[in-house]
Amino acid sequence: MAVTPEAKSPAPAAPKARGRRGTRASGDDRERAILETAERLLEERPLAEISVDDLAKGAGISRPTFYFYFPSKDAVVLTIIDRLVADAAEGREEILTALAEQGPRAGLRASLENLYAAFRSRPGVVRAGSDLRPTNEEARGLWSAVMEGWVADVTAVIEFERSRGAAPPGPPAREMAIALVQMNERAQYATLLGEEPSIDRDRVLDLLIEIWLRAIYGEAEPG
Amino acid sequence: MAVTPEAKSPAPAAPKARGRRGTRASGDDRERAILETAERLLEERPLAEISVDDLAKGAGISRPTFYFYFPSKDAVVLTIIDRLVADAAEGREEILTALAEQGPRAGLRASLENLYAAFRSRPGVVRAGSDLRPTNEEARGLWSAVMEGWVADVTAVIEFERSRGAAPPGPPAREMAIALVQMNERAQYATLLGEEPSIDRDRVLDLLIEIWLRAIYGEAEPG
DNA sequence: GAACTCTATCAACACTGTGTCGAGAAGTTC
DNA sequence: GAACTTCTCGACACAGTGTTGATAGAGTTC
Numbered sequence: 201m202a203v204t205p206e207a208k209s210p211a212p213a214a215p216k217a218r219g220r221r222g223t224r225a226s227g228d229d230r231e232r233a234i235l236e237t238a239e240r241l242l243e244e245r246p247l248a249e250i251s252v253d254d255l256a257k258g259a260g261i262s263r264p265t266f267y268f269y270f271p272s273k274d275a276v277v278l279t280i281i282d283r284l285v286a287d288a289a290e291g292r293e294e295i296l297t298a299l300a301e302q303g304p305r306a307g308l309r310a311s312l313e314n315l316y317a318a319f320r321s322r323p324g325v326v327r328a329g330s331d332l333r334p335t336n337e338e339a340r341g342l343w344s345a346v347m348e349g350w351v352a353d354v355t356a357v358i359e360f361e362r363s364r365g366a367a368p369p370g371p372p373a374r375e376m377a378i379a380l381v382q383m384n385e386r387a388q389y390a391t392l393l394g395e396e397p398s399i400d401r402d403r404v405l406d407l408l409i410e411i412w413l414r415a416i417y418g419e420a421e422p423g
Numbered sequence: 424m425a426v427t428p429e430a431k432s433p434a435p436a437a438p439k440a441r442g443r444r445g446t447r448a449s450g451d452d453r454e455r456a457i458l459e460t461a462e463r464l465l466e467e468r469p470l471a472e473i474s475v476d477d478l479a480k481g482a483g484i485s486r487p488t489f490y491f492y493f494p495s496k497d498a499v500v501l502t503i504i505d506r507l508v509a510d511a512a513e514g515r516e517e518i519l520t521a522l523a524e525q526g527p528r529a530g531l532r533a534s535l536e537n538l539y540a541a542f543r544s545r546p547g548v549v550r551a552g553s554d555l556r557p558t559n560e561e562a563r564g565l566w567s568a569v570m571e572g573w574v575a576d577v578t579a580v581i582e583f584e585r586s587r588g589a590a591p592p593g594p595p596a597r598e599m600a601i602a603l604v605q606m607n608e609r610a611q612y613a614t615l616l617g618e619e620p621s622i623d624r625d626r627v628l629d630l631l632i633e634i635w636l637r638a639i640y641g642e643a644e645p646g
Numbered sequence: 647g648a649a650c651t652c653t654a655t656c657a658a659c660a661c662t663g664t665g666t667c668g669a670g671a672a673g674t675t676c
Numbered sequence: 677g678a679a680c681t682t683c684t685c686g687a688c689a690c691a692g693t694g695t696t697g698a699t700a701g702a703g704t705t706c
Contacts, residue, residue, distance in 0.1 A: 230654090246558075248557065248558045251691085251693090252692080252693070253693095261654095261656090262655070262656050262657085263656085263694090264655075264657080264658095264694085264695080264696090265655050267694070267695080268653090268654065268655075271694090272693085272694085273693090330557070334469065334470075334471065334554040334557070335469075335554075344619045344620070347620055348620055351620050370633065370637075371629075371630050375626060376634070378610070378613075378620050378622050379622060379631060380606075380634075382606060382613060383602060383605060383606030385609060386605040386606065386608060387602050387606075390601075390605060396567045396571070397570055397571055397601050398601065399601050399602060400598075403598060406594075407594050407599070408602060410593065410594050411599070411602055411603075411638045413643040414637045414641045414642070415638060416643070417643040418641030418642060418643035419637070419641060420637045420639070420640040420641035453683090474662085474664090475665085476663080476664095484683095484685090485684070485686085486663095486665090487666080487667090487684075487687095488683075488684050488685065490664095490666080491682090491684075494665090495664085495665085496664090
């Protein structure tokens with residue numbers, strides 16, 4: 201399999217016109233007001249405790265009018281998440297490049313630090329996305345695509361490091377990548393939302409990186 | 424810190440009388456019928472698509488009568504999950520003992536295999552528990568307690584292996600334990616429910632164990 | 647400037663689901 | 677057979693979602 205530093209996640213979200221049907225109009229203000237209200241409320245309380253009426257009121261319109269702009273509450277949240285994911289993808293450093301320039305530990309750190317910065321600033325939105333998955337197929341698909349992108353990147357890293365002899369052989373690279381990415385997802389989420397148990401906020405990244413390094417570059421014959 | 428092979432998770436769930444108020448009566452049948460209906464339906468479709476009426480109908484009673492036996496749909500699911508968790512805890516082998524008797528790889532494998540067997544047989548219930556967490560405080564607390572138990576066990580293992588010189592020093596044992604347990608939770612869940620991406624069903628355990636071993640027993644100085 | 651069109655708005659409605667109340671049936675105890 | 681407890685459900689009140697249809701205004705078009 202070809203391993204090139206150009207390997208990159210696909211853009212995670214198709215611009216699927218989740219918002220208003222028509223196009224330009226001063227009602228753009230309303231649409232923005234709804235999105236802003238949702239973002240604000242999500243940092244205050246969980247999605248399940250926010251009604252369409254809350255969003256409408258917050259945007260200064262009636263409930264039926266809300267449905268002129270968005271087909272459902274879920275659609276609003278999905279729009280917000282699309283943007284968050286796009287932000288995260290944009291600010292992101294190419295992981296293979298970072299590794300080559302800064303070495304494994306520093307490269308990984310820079311790459312992941314960058315990636316999680318976007319999420320860290322909007323925990324309410326992250327939680328909403330997570331809450332949405334059980335009931336919303338589109339939310340599952342979106343997250344699935346995001347994960348596939350990261351997994352592809354990490355798979356490429358592992359294969360590259362093995363091919364140049366820096367990492368020893370081991371389980372299939374893609375499997376390892378999946379497990380490591382899933383670990384990060386879960387641990388970062390728990391930390392971000394202050395679950396119990398969770399890892400300390402300013403320790404979590406170093407800890408995860410240490411495990412990644414041991415998993416990728418280490419060989420363990422325990423006794 | 425004392426590290427003894429006796430270290431064990433606390434019993435995860437207090438018997439909090441989640442079901443009927445009173446006690447013995449032939450209405451025990453009804454209660455059982457409700458629980459069985461719920462278990463059956465949960466293997467068919469997600470929790471969000473099951474109504475109180477579905478449970479009542481399935482148990483041959485009216486909706487108001489359902490409320491004589493359980494205060495809510497959530498209470499039914501929590502009862503089922505309590506039992507599942509208890510099953511998992513019961514069939515479980517003491518991890519430190521298994522390690523001492525079978526060595527790290529085989530001991531870990533036996534221990535985890537045993538633990539996940541209970542979950543693997545009822546994926547619908549596992550999903551329901553996961554779906555419940557966003558909206559139900561008690562579900563969060565229950566899972567939190569379960570995780571703490573596992574984390575305590577794994578922390579003890581790591582500290583023991585380090586103290587006897589089998590594992591090298593590294594990040595705080597508890598932090599490592601949290602990350603590893605969270606990785607297992609996430610990866611096993613994804614595999615069990617066939618998420619995309621996820622690790623192959625009959626590969627997941629070996630893969631996770633390999634990462635655990637590398638994380639616990641390995642040292643990585645990558646270059 | 648009258649007719650026409652497109653955006654935007656909302657009161658009123660229909661529907662689904664939750665949880666409660668109060669009246670009573672059915673069984674048990676003395 | 678009276679009193680008590682267990683169990684049952686029709687009818688209600690409520691909260692939330694999404695739809696319909698009527699209408700107001702802004703912007704062409706001729």
